[in-house]
Amino acid sequence: MxxxxxxxxxxxxxxxxxxxxxxxxxxxxxxxxxxxxxxxxxxxxxxxxxxxxxxxxxxxxxxxxxxxxxxxxxxxxxxxxxxxxxxxxxxxxxxxxxxxxxxxxxxxxxxxxxxxxxxxxxxxxxxxxxxxxxxxxxxxxxxxxxxxxxxxxxxxxxxxxxxxxxxxxxxxxxxxxxxxxxxxxxxxxxxxxxxxxxxxxxxxxxxxxxxxxxxxxxxxxxxxxxxxxxxxxxxxxxxxxxxxxxxxxxxxxxxxxxxxxxxxxxxxxxxxxxxxxxxxxxxxxxxxxxxxxxxxxxxxxxxxxxxxxSKESQIDTVAKPAKIKGDASLEFNDVNFRYLGAEKLALTNINFKMEKGQTLAIIGGTGSGKSTLINLIPRFYDSETGTVRINGTDVKALNTEDINRQVSMVPQKAVLFKGTIKSNMLYGKADATDDEIWHALEVAQADGFVKELEGQLDAEVEQDGDNFSGGQKQRLAIARALVKDASVYVFDDSFSALDFKTDLNLRTALKADEKIQESVVVIVGQRISTVADADDILVLDNGNMVGLGTHDELKENNKTYQEIIESQIREANNG
Known part of the structure; x- marks a missing residue:
């Protein structure tokens, strides 16, 4: 004691x-x-x-x-x-x-x-x-x-x-x-x-x-x-x-x-x-x-x-001389990862490189390792072997705070905090102006319903955002991420609660946004329509990288991707 x-x-x-x-x-x-x-x-x-x-x-x-x-x-x-x-x-x-x-x-x-x-x-x-x-x-x-x-x-x-x-x-x-x-x-x-x-x-x-x-x-x-x-x-x-x-x-x-x-x-x-x-x-x-x-x-x-x-972190968070600089880029080089105490690798030999203005989509079945992969970007976990680089710098040579300044992430579950819409947006950028917040809401396709609320940006948000629908919460979470100035924007299956039209409008707005054009965008998706227009699509199966290419290339040559397309077509027809 x-x-x-x-x-x-x-x-x-x-x-x-x-x-x-x-x-x-x-x-x-x-x-x-x-x-x-x-x-x-x-x-x-x-x-x-x-x-x-x-x-x-x-x-x-x-x-x-x-x-x-x-x-x-x-x-x-x-x-x-x-x-x-x-x-x-x-x-x-x-x-x-x-x-x-x-x-x-x-x-x-x-x-x-x-x-x-x-x-x-x-x-x-x-x-x-x-x-x-x-x-x-x-x-x-x-x-x-x-x-x-x-x-x-x-x-x-x-x-x-x-x-x-x-x-x-x-x-x-x-x-x-x-x-x-x-x-x-x-x-x-x-x-x-x-x-x-x-x-x-x-x-x-x-x-x-x-x-x-x-x-x-x-x-x-x-x-x-x-x-x-x-x-x-x-x-x-x-x-x-x-x-x-x-x-x-x-x-x-x-x-x-x-x-x-x-x-x-x-x-x-x-x-x-x-x-x-x-x-x-x-x-x-x-x-x-x-x-x-x-x-x-x-x-x-x-x-x-x-x-x-006394719980020692598995991730070294001590400040080091290296700093993130240069144009936005994201690179995985021979990355392997396993969870603590696990016998089997959760990710095996992941390789890709994305430059500024490019979008990487990640798709695969349930348990294929999609969320695990993107959790390596902000150093929620560290890779067992291989390197993850942001703007050309190995993330293991960086303090986690430096990484978090350059990575903006929307998790699978949209989390909002009790307060107002504006206070939630300021989580992304503490000194954001109202104009910046409205622009982020517009890109996230959330400005429409926010303008209808009493108080608009000062509208109340209940604990966990319980006074909003699933789609509204998701769009507000996306807007919060977009307010932040970052090199890499990560969306972990963040469009799942959106209808097809809103999903399309949001992705179109992302591509057209000048700030996003200077960054790398990573989208984890389940629907082919969400990932189809990405510059590169990474296909995962049981932690293995089984494909990397455009929609047209994978549609022609990748068996796993073809199976995903066929399963969604069957589901649509049955529906």
Whole structure:
């Protein structure tokens, strides 16, 4: 835990919190002595003036205790919340720069839990450390010394009491700690099912699997609940046992103290003070015990967070001297690629070169490697062998940020963010003008329906663009990519939700656009009509490059391409 805390905790806030805590403990230890003096020197001797004087001193010290406590709580909260803020920011930044291989190592629900619940566990323990864990040992030692000063003989009672407390707390920790650790994994499971239910609600309803999903969630929820009930019941059982021990201690102190008072070897005030110090000793021990119960859960959370931080990227993202320059071009030279841990290559011996103003279309059956190929362009993955070059420079010699400035990509699933149309367009280019945005919308065939919206560019976009149809979302995603100034524009099956007329108009507008004419365009498509007018069409089959040429050349000479054409003709005729 200290590994992820180091460098993220504000040292001045921690120091200030500790100083306030020391002041609070010192004055708290002094109060029972004043009470003792009031009883011994004021009440017993009838000295009203002494009682008033000591009472004023108690009020002053009590106010000082309150102020020190407020200062400690404030700075401890600032330190713990600041730590949580930095951890969440660092986790989010780390995840944003994950390659696809790193994403595959963690599921989304687990990353969500690590960024929220796990961070919260660490925050809670840090604030308890700064509030209680530092206070408890100081109070324990201080109260022990003060109690010894009041009556050394009576401190022997702790030889019996403290071992009894150790047995109770040790037993509770033995059974509770494993259950606390298990709660984090059960939280992951709960989040996973809940997230799947939210994102897949339409599929669930379409297949009438409401009851099945409810039962699945109920199972995970009950498992989490039963675990929580069990662990907190075990922890709660500690309270009556400790209360019994503390009550027994009070009885023992009172019984022994009464004998000493009867023998006139101890004053009544000293007995009252000793009882207070005894309670402070036992409470301090109790606080330490509770903290040691919670620390393992926080340690488990810290280990899960550190697992994310220590995940080494398979892609080198360190800045290097090479920079992308020159005219736009895209080249694959003897590229082979396999997924992490896979035995078989996903792509084998891919070769092509495209210059500025040219369009490359990629076509093939499902699972042929189309999306895998284009994921190598922005370095979502790195090739196993061979080179991928943008504008003549090997992408492995570049920082991923440099590549992302030159590659604009539209993924298969159109993703829009909550905000406005304009805010989504600015993802492509932060300083884009309204004219640039409208031009991109026009090329993407999206300007028509945007002009009909209330607010137009300021029209609201719901989360994931749920207030737009599939085709509208796709066109907005394309427009966002076109706003960006790039050397390579990649469209990963991004025209699939468009009708044939809109598809044709969009491709025609792309060819006519001056900015696009200075770039390389890569289109992944399923329909022959989408890829037919490309300068080159790359045909993939099971990760192998089985054809490269124009539509007419492949139609005449390439068997795989011919089969795709025939299957689409049959589908059209059957339709």
């Amino acid at each position: 200290f590994k992820i805390v180091r460098g993220r905790l504000n040292i001045w806030q921690v120091t200030g919190s500790i100083l306030f805590m020391i002041v609070q403990v010192v004055v708290s230890l002094y109060l029972p002595s004043i009470t003792s003096d009031i009883v011994n020197n004021g009440i017993a001797k009838g000295q009203t003036g002494y009682i008033v004087q000591a009472g004023i001193k108690m009020i002053f010290i009590s106010i000082l205790t309150v102020l020190a406590s407020i200062g400690n709580v404030y700075l401890a909260s600032k330190a713990s919340q600041g730590l949580g803020q930095k951890l969440r920011s660092d986790l989010f930044r780390k995840v944003l720069f994950f390659s696809h291989d790193e994403f595959d190592a963690f599921d989304t629900s687990s990353l969500t839990t690590r960024t929220t619940n796990d961070v919260m566990q660490i925050q809670n323990v840090i604030v308890m450390m700064l509030r209680m864990m530092i206070m408890a040992p100081i109070m324990l030692v201080g109260a022990g010394v003060m109690a010894y000063q009041k009556n050394a003989e009576m401190t022997k009672i702790f030889i019996i009491v403290i071992p009894a407390l150790v047995i109770v707390v040790g037993t509770v920790m033995y059974f509770a700690v494993p259950l606390f650790k298990a709660m984090q994994k059960k939280t992951d499971r709960l989040n996973l099912i809940f997230r799947e239910g939210l994102t897949g609600v339409r599929v669930i309803r379409a297949f009438r699997q409401d009851s099945f999903e409810q039962n699945r969630f109920k199972g995970a929820n009950d498992d989490y609940t039963n675990n929580a009930i069990k662990v907190y019941t075990i922890v709660a059982m500690m309270v009556p046992f400790v209360t019994l021990i503390m009550s027994g201690t009070n009885i023992g102190i009172t019984w022994l103290g009464s004998h000493y008072i009867a023998q006139q070897t101890m004053q009544v005030g000293n007995l009252i003070a000793f009882m207070t110090y005894a309670m402070q000793i036992l409470m301090s021990f109790m606080i330490l015990s509770l903290i040691f119960v919670l620390i393992p859960r926080a340690s488990a959370s810290a280990a899960r967070i550190q697992e994310v931080f």
